[in-house]
Amino acid sequence: MKTLIVYAHPEPRSLNGSLKDLAVGTLEGAGHEVRVSDLYAMRWKPVVDAEDFGSSASSRLKLVADSGRAFDTGTLTPDVLAEQEKLLWADVIIFQFPLWWYTMPAILKGWVDRVFTYHFAYGVGEHNDVKYGERYGEGTLAGRRALLSVTVGGWESHYAERGINGPIDDLLFPFHHGILYYPGIEVLPPFVLYGADRTTDEEFPNIAKAWEQRLLTLESTEPIAFRRQNFGDYEIPSLRLKEGLEPAGRSGFGLHVRP
Numbered sequence: 001m002k003t004l005i006v007y008a009h010p011e012p013r014s015l016n017g018s019l020k021d022l023a024v025g026t027l028e029g030a031g032h033e034v035r036v037s038d039l040y041a042m043r044w045k046p047v048v049d050a051e052d053f054g055s056s057a058s059s060r061l062k063l064v065a066d067s068g069r070a071f072d073t074g075t076l077t078p079d080v081l082a083e084q085e086k087l088l089w090a091d092v093i094i095f096q097f098p099l100w101w102y103t104m105p106a107i108l109k110g111w112v113d114r115v116f117t118y119h120f121a122y123g124v125g126e127h128n129d130v131k132y133g134e135r136y137g138e139g140t141l142a143g144r145r146a147l148l149s150v151t152v153g154g155w156e157s158h159y160a161e162r163g164i165n166g167p168i169d170d171l172l173f174p175f176h177h178g179i180l181y182y183p184g185i186e187v188l189p190p191f192v193l194y195g196a197d198r199t200t201d202e203e204f205p206n207i208a209k210a211w212e213q214r215l216l217t218l219e220s221t222e223p224i225a226f227r228r229q230n231f232g233d234y235e236i237p238s239l240r241l242k243e244g245l246e247p248a249g250r251s252g253f254g255l256h257v258r259p
Contacts (some may be wrong), residue, residue, distance in 0.1 A: 046110025142184030
């Protein structure tokens with residue numbers, strides 16, 4: 001198995017850094033190939049601009065069209081091309097990051113913004129009466145799996161169904177469904193550590209054991225059962241879930257997960 005770890009934390013000695021190092025050691029020890037994109041160490045540029053598209057950038061920047069043309073002609077900036085190559089190489093992608101202000105760190109969002117270009121991660125496939133492009137279960141990155149490993153400062157109860165911060169599954173839904181599943185990646189249930197700021201050295205061995213177990217079962221873990229867009233559950237072109245497919249009492253993001 002080939003695994004790409006996309007790591008976003010500025011401190012190598014942090015809990016996130018320890019989890020990243022443990023993932024590398026565990027997976028390599030099990031015979032897997034591992035690559036790491038350490039975004040802070042790489043000094044990753046987090047903003048999209050005309051420089052990303054080289055000679056394919058238009059005089060009045062047209063972000064979608066220019067990124068697609070740059071991808072098609074191979075004129076994307078080398079750092080973006082390198083990350084796209086890593087994604088195509090990988091069987092599994094692990095994202096290791098802290099939850100900051102209810103979302104991923106800006107540098108990681110910038111990685112997504114720049115690497116998931118038009119014609120690579122979106123804007124692929126045909127549109128007709130029964131199909132609306134290749135996305136949500138299909139796409140360039142289909143056949144791969146992804147896992148979010150997230151540290152959270154608050155208590156687990158704060159991120160439960162009635163918790164003040166909202167359910168953790170809802171907070172991660174945009175990443176899970178809108179970024180990963182969109183280009184076809186199967187998404188595994190996340191590995192979430194709560195109360196990260198209060199974690200002690202004495203607690204880490206138990207954390208490490210749980211993390212190692214998740215890592216060694218990446219291939220056998222059932223992914224989140226998101227509904228596939230072009231396989232009958234949605235009306236096309238409205239892309240509304242067909243009436244009667246929702247389980248009783250389910251609403252919101254949960255509509256897009258099969259019972």
